[in-house]
Amino acid sequence: MTEKIPTIQDVARIAGVSTATVSRVLSAPDMVRARTRERVTDAIESVGFTPNMAAQSLRRRRVKTVLVALPNIGNSFFGPIVDAIERACTERGYDVLIVNRRPDSSDDASLLSYFNSNRADGLLLFDGSTSRSNWSARVGNRELAFPTVNVCELIEGGGLPTVLSDNEGGVEMAIDYLVRMGHRNIGRVAGPEENVLNRQRGLGYAKALKRHGIDPGLQWRHAGPFGFQTGHDAARRFVELADKPSAVFCDADEIAIGFISELHAHGLTCPNDVSVMGFDDIPFAAQSSPPLTTIRQQHKQLGRLAAELLMDMLEGGLQGETAHVVLACELVERQTVRAIAPTQT
């Protein structure tokens, strides 16, 4: 019994006007006389008309859709951010298309195709693989026009507008705190080597340590992808260590939580045997046992600002200046860091 979906023609016929008028009622209401307008709105109402987006996009040359390219939807870090993006977008009438950017399908081409096949007007790109700085070149080549905002991470030299946290400052804050708590032997479990975040956070780590007269080069270090597994691996190496750091800074909460969890499995406890800090403040950080001391990123803000920025770009054309938003981080003190008497090493 599938009735046909009503078109603008149906509305026009019922209201006794031309399709042009119906269209105008929808997009420029005060261009049409009040009485006519009312007849049209009634007709729209009565048949339940909704403009066909395909037709509209074809004619208008834009789809009011934003593409969100994530490295891994499964990672709980992205949940709140995507949530904020979706909110901001629907508020302004944009749809949100999600694509999981598998590292293997490294084809930026497939992202670009979303643009020139008219499936998305703009792109929110979560990507910081430094190896991918050729993206900008690629873009510069021919399709410069795909409006893109880098979120959370950034592509160095890409020249793209960016919204991210002050990663360097955030880590400095963490290290300062650990030092203040008496730690001077501070290890680090880092993110993937080829990632910008890893570099930025590494910078903050080194800078802060140096400021306190500690040689960053001498500290214990482990690196791996963002995720529990890296925490596990690090913990297994950690327990073997002869000279254990009294504190370990982890580049991500998931890593920190994996680290602590595996530590427990080996009979060590946090913060008694070692203090641990994370980075992100994902929702679980507050729930783990013990609750994780960490550096908070402003997830909601990151998502919302990036989305707003992109939509502004889409609507205002390119504004000359390419924006660069950096959000401050915040120290969240919970229970995985213990104050110790400063030892003379």
Place this chain on the structure above:
Amino acid sequence: MTEKIPTIQDVARIAGVSTATVSRVLSAPDMVRARTRERVTDAIESVGFTPNMAAQSLRRRRVKTVLVALPNIGNSFFGPIVDAIERACTERGYDVLIVNRRPDSSDDASLLSYFNSNRADGLLLFDGSTSRSNWSARVGNRELAFPTVNVCELIEGGGLPTVLSDNEGGVEMAIDYLVRMGHRNIGRVAGPEENVLNRQRGLGYAKALKRHGIDPGLQWRHAGPFGFQTGHDAARRFVELADKPSAVFCDADEIAIGFISELHAHGLTCPNDVSVMGFDDIPFAAQSSPPLTTIRQQHKQLGRLAAELLMDMLEGGLQGETAHVVLACELVERQTVRAIAPTQT
């Protein structure tokens, strides 16, 4: 320097054929002679042509896009499922549109509009508010045609194809296990009252208890939305209890983890003071301290099967039979349940 995006016309001109032929090369290659075909593919290659989806959708009357309506993207339970959906969809050339279904914007109308405005061909609906069984009515009324698959939850009486876990059986499994471990005073922290999952899991709970000669009506119970907060609330009530259950079954891992976390804050520990079980096996369950004993849902499978089913429907038309897939759950034994000597109450 924004060059124009190439159209099928450009390709046709370059290859020296008509647009019809180009179109055929793309959608029915063996309808055109090998030599011509090659000239066309070369032309396509050389200008980097990608069909304009808006035009294609307009003509073909389908957009190859699936709408995913979640109650809350932020909830980490959905991560792996959405991941699986996205994988299955892109494999078959479908895009994934995400919409966060805020309870307040209760308008099913807005979901339907995705359909009749030609923005999505089908819907993966995560929704189990029993109050919403009018959805089916609404659908039956006029827009029956929006192909929909219920995922994880289901709308009772909606008559929609469904993919979900054996919630009842899963909880029975949990209770059987707790009883086997010596528990006979088993509380429950339930999900939101108006949710089907709550009902289904409640059924399993009651059934299993009765089978073991325990009166479900006499057990301690707390209910609230899925999320940490409910766990916290439950814990605060729990610590006040005179006659504490020796075990508590939680309707979701997030609830269980919140419960344990808040218990710790009050000086009680799990599983020494109380055994706790969750449901879902979200990624964090294995990482929390102590690792959570829970009932695993097959997230990947749920997502993939639902997506496949929907796409099959879209491509094969409606198959007469409306499918009803129920996936088995699995008990994951970790460390939040302690064996106790059965007490004679």
Place this chain on the structure above:
DNA sequence: GCAGAGCCTGTAAACGATTACACAGCTTGA
């Protein structure tokens, strides 16, 4: 040499909206 049957390919009409342009009807002011 020709009818008939296949193959390929082109022509042109959709799909459902938007919008430049034209124009009808009314004011207004000279």
Place this chain on the structure above:
DNA sequence: TCAAGCTGTGTAATCGTTTACAGGCTCTGC
């Protein structure tokens, strides 16, 4: 009375594909 200027509306072209239909070509068998 008429030119000029508004308003409000309709006409028709357009966006970039797909596809029904028609027709040209080649091949076969007589």
